Amino acid sequence: MKMKKxxxxxxxxxxxxxxxxxxxxxxxxxxxxxxxxxEAAAAEMEWxxxxxxxxxxxxxxxxxxxxxxxxxxxRAQWESERALEQAKTAEQVWKVxxxx
Amino acid sequence: MxxxxxxxxxxxxxxxxxxxxxxxxxxxxxxxxxxKAFVRYFHSAFPNVPxxxxxxxxxxxxxxxxxxxxxxxxxxxYEESVEKGEELYDIPFANGxxxxxxxxxxxxxxxxxxxxxxxxxxxxLEYDINRCRAANGEKxxxxxRGDLVHLSAYMAFVSRGKxxxxxxESEGALAAYERGKRFYYTKRGYLNNSCSTCHVQGAGRRVRxxxxxxxxxxxxxxxxxRLKWGHIATLHKRISRCHRDQGAKxxxxxxxxxxxxxxxxxxxxxxxxxxGPGVRK
Numbered sequence: 225m226k227m228k229k230x231x232x233x234x235x236x237x238x239x240x241x242x243x244x245x246x247x248x249x250x251x252x253x254x255x256x257x258x259x260x261x262x263e264a265a266a267a268e269m270e271w272x273x274x275x276x277x278x279x280x281x282x283x284x285x286x287x288x289x290x291x292x293x294x295x296x297x298x299r300a301q302w303e304s305e306r307a308l309e310q311a312k313t314a315e316q317v318w319k320v321x322x323x324x
Numbered sequence: 325m326x327x328x329x330x331x332x333x334x335x336x337x338x339x340x341x342x343x344x345x346x347x348x349x350x351x352x353x354x355x356x357x358x359x360k361a362f363v364r365y366f367h368s369a370f371p372n373v374p375x376x377x378x379x380x381x382x383x384x385x386x387x388x389x390x391x392x393x394x395x396x397x398x399x400x401x402y403e404e405s406v407e408k409g410e411e412l413y414d415i416p417f418a419n420g421x422x423x424x425x426x427x428x429x430x431x432x433x434x435x436x437x438x439x440x441x442x443x444x445x446x447x448x449l450e451y452d453i454n455r456c457r458a459a460n461g462e463k464x465x466x467x468x469r470g471d472l473v474h475l476s477a478y479m480a481f482v483s484r485g486k487x488x489x490x491x492x493e494s495e496g497a498l499a500a501y502e503r504g505k506r507f508y509y510t511k512r513g514y515l516n517n518s519c520s521t522c523h524v525q526g527a528g529r530r531v532r533x534x535x536x537x538x539x540x541x542x543x544x545x546x547x548x549x550r551l552k553w554g555h556i557a558t559l560h561k562r563i564s565r566c567h568r569d570q571g572a573k574x575x576x577x578x579x580x581x582x583x584x585x586x587x588x589x590x591x592x593x594x595x596x597x598x599x600g601p602g603v604r605k
Contacts, residue, residue, distance in 0.1 A: 314510045318509045
């Protein structure tokens with residue numbers, strides 16, 4: 225019995241901080257994804273499903289599925305980063321297709 | 325001037341040149357030269373298409389589907405919308421005035437969109453119908469379908485045969501034109517496509533079973549009854565769906581950028597006759 229109690233305390237001592245860390249990590253990833261999405265939207269280059277992924281990440285966070293929340297938020301970040309790259313590239317090359 | 329100072333100025337000038345937005349000065353924007361090059365491009369891509377036939381969109385270049393389309397045009401599905409639009413046009417507002425006080429006989433489609441100097445924005449026909457309503461104390465109509473589209477269909481119908489004649493002359497108008505042009509040619513979304521990918525470089529090619537229409541004349545036949553939609557709707561509905569199909573987040577109809585892209589698209593077709601409303605697959 226004593227052994228079981230000790231094992232439980234031991235597990236909680238390590239698991240709780242790690243859980244808190246996971247939650248904070250997912251929250252930070254969502255915040256960054258939202259910030260990048262807004263930046264892409266301001267450049268009129270937001271991708272179609274980025275907002276949906278952020279919404280799904282928030283829902284996963286609510287459910288306590290921090291790993292999934294972080295994964296979705298990182299995917300949304302990646303999309304907005306590509307959209308911002310597109311905007312930068314377009315500055316240089318948008319006229320390439322204009323008939324001369 | 326020391327060499328170090330000179331070097332710093334050169335570096336600064338290079339940074340400014342790289343980072344500055346690419347909007348050229350008004351003097352460098354020449355819509356008429358753009359239009360001529362645009363027309364030349366399509367006339368050389370499709371040498372057998374008579375100049376005015378571009379108003380028929382994809383049916384100007386796709387013989388096979390043209391026959392089916394001509395058969396549909398014998399009893400066009402947009403007829404009911406034109407009739408509804410005529411009825412609506414003649415119903416007076418609560419203040420006793422009506423659409424005729426804003427648009428005369430309604431045959432004005434060929435003069436839209438235009439750049440409103442006082443408002444500092446591009447005004448499309450549908451946008452102006454709602455402006456007319458607001459000025460007379462009426463509620464605005466929904467943008468993409470319904471009464472606004474019926475009114476627009478009627479006004480396009482009575483404008484048939486009138487040649488597009490829009491202007492882009494002032495500094496504000498030229499800047500709006502240039503933004504619209506840039507929007508048209510900018511690749512976006514996860515498919516990294518632009519409007520021009522399909523309708524300039526891709527005109528005449530196939531996407532699955534569909535032939536892509538040429539950009540020249542693509543705005544003369546709106547609003548349009550699309551068999552795919554099963555109803556008549558505005559050009560902005562089509563633009564927003566294309567925008568979405570590029571893998572980008574679409575805007576609401578009559579978004580300023582859509583109005584500016586319509587301004588550019590219409591300028592490219594200046595001189596072609598209005599033949600709206602139309603019917604398409």
